[in-house]
Amino acid sequence: xxxxxxxxxxxxxxxxxxxxxxxxxxxxxxxxxxxxxxxxxxxxxxxxxxxxxxxxxxxxxxxxxxxxxxxxxxxxxxxxxxxxxxxxxxxxxxxxxxxxxxxxxxxxxxxxxxxxxxxxxxxxxxxxxxxxxxxxxxxxxxxxxxxxxxxxxxxxxxxxxxxxxxxxxxxxxxxxxxxxxxxxxxxxxxxxxxxxxxxxxxxxxxxxxxxxxxxxxxxxxxxxxxxxxxxxxxxxxxxxxxxxxxxxxxxxxxxxxxxxxxxxxxxxxxxxxxxxxxxxxxxxxxxx
Amino acid sequence: xxxxxxxxxxxxxxxxxxxxxxxxxxxxxxxxxxxxxxxxxxxxxxxxxxxxxxxxxxxxxxxxxxxxxxxxxxxxxxxxxxxxxxxxxxxxxxxxxxxxxxxxxxxxxxxxxxxxxxxxxxxxxxxxxxxxxxxxxxxxxxxxxxxxxxxxxxxxxxxxxxxxxxxxxxxxxxxxxxxxxxxxxxxxxxxxxxxxxxxxxxxxxxxxxxxxxxxxxxxxxxxxxxxxxxxxxxxxxxxxxxxxxxxxxxxxxxxxxxxxxxxxxxxxxxxxxxxxxxxxxxxxxxxx
Numbered sequence: 001x002x003x004x005x006x007x008x009x010x011x012x013x014x015x016x017x018x019x020x021x022x023x024x025x026x027x028x029x030x031x032x033x034x035x036x037x038x039x040x041x042x043x044x045x046x047x048x049x050x051x052x053x054x055x056x057x058x059x060x061x062x063x064x065x066x067x068x069x070x071x072x073x074x075x076x077x078x079x080x081x082x083x084x085x086x087x088x089x090x091x092x093x094x095x096x097x098x099x100x101x102x103x104x105x106x107x108x109x110x111x112x113x114x115x116x117x118x119x120x121x122x123x124x125x126x127x128x129x130x131x132x133x134x135x136x137x138x139x140x141x142x143x144x145x146x147x148x149x150x151x152x153x154x155x156x157x158x159x160x161x162x163x164x165x166x167x168x169x170x171x172x173x174x175x176x177x178x179x180x181x182x183x184x185x186x187x188x189x190x191x192x193x194x195x196x197x198x199x200x201x202x203x204x205x206x207x208x209x210x211x212x213x214x215x216x217x218x219x220x221x222x223x224x225x226x227x228x229x230x231x232x233x234x235x236x237x238x239x240x241x242x243x244x245x246x247x248x249x250x251x252x253x254x255x256x257x258x259x260x261x262x263x264x265x266x267x268x269x270x271x272x273x274x275x276x277x278x279x280x281x282x283x284x285x286x287x288x
Numbered sequence: 289x290x291x292x293x294x295x296x297x298x299x300x301x302x303x304x305x306x307x308x309x310x311x312x313x314x315x316x317x318x319x320x321x322x323x324x325x326x327x328x329x330x331x332x333x334x335x336x337x338x339x340x341x342x343x344x345x346x347x348x349x350x351x352x353x354x355x356x357x358x359x360x361x362x363x364x365x366x367x368x369x370x371x372x373x374x375x376x377x378x379x380x381x382x383x384x385x386x387x388x389x390x391x392x393x394x395x396x397x398x399x400x401x402x403x404x405x406x407x408x409x410x411x412x413x414x415x416x417x418x419x420x421x422x423x424x425x426x427x428x429x430x431x432x433x434x435x436x437x438x439x440x441x442x443x444x445x446x447x448x449x450x451x452x453x454x455x456x457x458x459x460x461x462x463x464x465x466x467x468x469x470x471x472x473x474x475x476x477x478x479x480x481x482x483x484x485x486x487x488x489x490x491x492x493x494x495x496x497x498x499x500x501x502x503x504x505x506x507x508x509x510x511x512x513x514x515x516x517x518x519x520x521x522x523x524x525x526x527x528x529x530x531x532x533x534x535x536x537x538x539x540x541x542x543x544x545x546x547x548x549x550x551x552x553x554x555x556x557x558x559x560x561x562x563x564x565x566x567x568x569x570x571x572x573x574x575x576x
Contacts, residue, residue: 011455019309104399104447105417111392129393133421137453140428159392165425167299 001082002089007138010052010091014140022049026141026168028132031055032072033081036176036184040145041085043173052139053082054091056098061127070270072186091139098134107133109156112250116152116263117274120240125156132157136166144168148288149175149183151261151276155248174288175275177203183275190271194236199273201234202264206277209244209262214283218256220244227264240265240272247278247287257281289370290377295426298340298379302428310337314429314456316420319343320360321369324464324472328433329373331461340427341370342379344386349415358558360474379427386422395421397444400538404440404551405562408528413444420445424454432456436576437463437471439549439564443536462576463563465491471563478559482524487561489522490554494565497532497550502571506544508532515552528553528560535566535575545569 004010017024025048027040044051055078062068075092082090109125112118118125136144146154154172161168176184180200191199209227217223227242246253247261263276278287292298305312313336315328332339343366350356363380370378397413400406406413424432434442442460449456464472468488479487497515505511515530534541535549551564566575 007453011453015455018306021307102399103451104397104444105451106396106398108394108396109392110394111390134451134453137455140455156392163391163393163422165295165299165422167303167425167428 001079001087003079003092004089005091005093005097007093007097010089010138013089014052014138017050018140023142024048024140025051026054026135026139026144027051028054028056028135028144028146030057030071030186031078032074032186032189033078034176034184034186034188036147036149038081038085039176040147040173041082041087043171044143044145045085045087047143047171048141050088051086052089052091052141053087054093054135054139056091056093056131056135058098058127058131059095060099060130061124063121063123066121067187067190067270067272070190072189091135098131103130109159112152112155112159115245115250115252116241116243117150117265118152120265125153128153129156129160132160133164136168141168143171145171145173147175148172148278149185149275151247151263151278151288152250155250158248172287183273185273187271187273191268191273192270195268195271198235198237199266199268201231202266202273202275203277205230205234206262206264206275210277210279210283210285212283213256213279213281218281220252220254220256223256223262227262231264231266235266237266237268237273240267259286289367289375291367291380292377293379293381293385295381295385298377298426301377302340302426305338306428311430312336312428313339314342314423314427314432315339316342316344316423316432316434318345318359318474319366320362320474320477321366322464322472322474322476324435324437326369326373327464328435328461329370329375331459332431332433333373333375335431335459336429338376339374340377340379340429341375342381342423342427344379344381344419344423346386346415346419347383348387348418349412351409351411354409355475355478355558355560358478360477379423386419391418397447400440400443400447403533403538403540404529404531405438405553406440408553413441416441417444417448420448421452424456429456431459433459433461435463436460436566437473437563439535439551439566439576440538443538446536460575471561473561475559475561479556479561480558483556483559486523486525487554487556489519490552490561490563491565493518493522494550494552494563498565498567498571498573500571501544501567501569506569508540508542508544511544511550515550519552519554523554525554525556525561528555547574
């Protein structure tokens, strides 16, 4: 397994592989790899000749009051995980390499972002799209892998690939969960003990909402209110949002008569958790 | 010579070539190919295994009051020129193919654009950078070719490649001129007869400015004033700008003590012409 922090070297490797007709799978991450990431690596390994993992905590996608400094890092652990999955190259740049000076070209995501996390994290998806544009050009993959936990991110990456004609196939991988249903996340380690015990209720609340639809409720507001009541009863976290939107367009819906995403974000003391469930008008899970 | 209007087909061709280790040269144009374009095609043909020419009049880079509708088009002529230069593929998309709907991702160029054409054409370079991002992903070249006539465009493309890590080498090709010194341009056909006879004075005025520096003048304002007086005396066109900037940074300079660009834009009745000369503090031409 090769590890490089150098853009030119990474591009040189890719040029050589491409000239041999190799199909490249790419898994972009911010490191501190958990089982969710491992599901991405596993799928990428199965579907490609060569797999590149990038680890870069992208400052551009963190807001001023967000957890850039406390974002967990463990490179030694990450390298072992990558080794275990037979990854060919880890691209591990530092901030100076990725952003050597102020950018002359700004990129802003103007659709699919005024909902969910985008609404409460202005600039977040601009940062995501910027770093991915750079990483796509550095690793030139055939396929790129993202987890469905951040479904809005997938919707934005889908738009980025479509708008800019990247010759890349986007693969959405189902959310991996703890035994108690909590979605795996690098941020889970920042939960206090009491918060950790409450965190699984986020997914439970969303499933309640889904079942409510299965039982015949098709009014968005009613479903959201049920989820809110459940969450407020079960956790001390501050509800950032509960939203019900068409998927993957992410448009607000009053009446549920198509595939939708029901998603929530809860702010705990040192960690903000998100989760979602995607289902149809009959309350039947359709993705993830 | 292959001609395609289809993005997927173009990408498929590129994927096959890349898998054979072929080096691809790319010449993006808006068509109506003149000798300036031919210089790009010739150089691209010499330096690459395979050459792609794109012809697309990009609406995004035209302002509301600009000459999108009157921009000259002649595909049959362009195809003959491409054939003559042994071009492998012409990529010839229509507007619906390039912009099937509103973009979700907006791209804006925030440096090197508050001068020269950028100042009087708000959004122009955003449109240029957007279409090039798309075209770079469609044609994935090793080298891309631009004429030095639009030196600001070269500075912006340089920033685009740098910021987004496109694995592409930017080749700047000297301006090709008519016998009387007028820079070749697709817009020259829109000049009235009297204007056509005046147009060569643009380059003459810039050369006067350069010689003035060669004779010891190092004050920008004085040089610009000389060029302005010359142009006002010799043409009926409206001077859009005369600027003297560091090159390639495009920063304003008071005292000329480095490589600079002296550039002018003149608005005639149906055509806006630009030209420039790049030289050092001794008035010696250094590029183009």
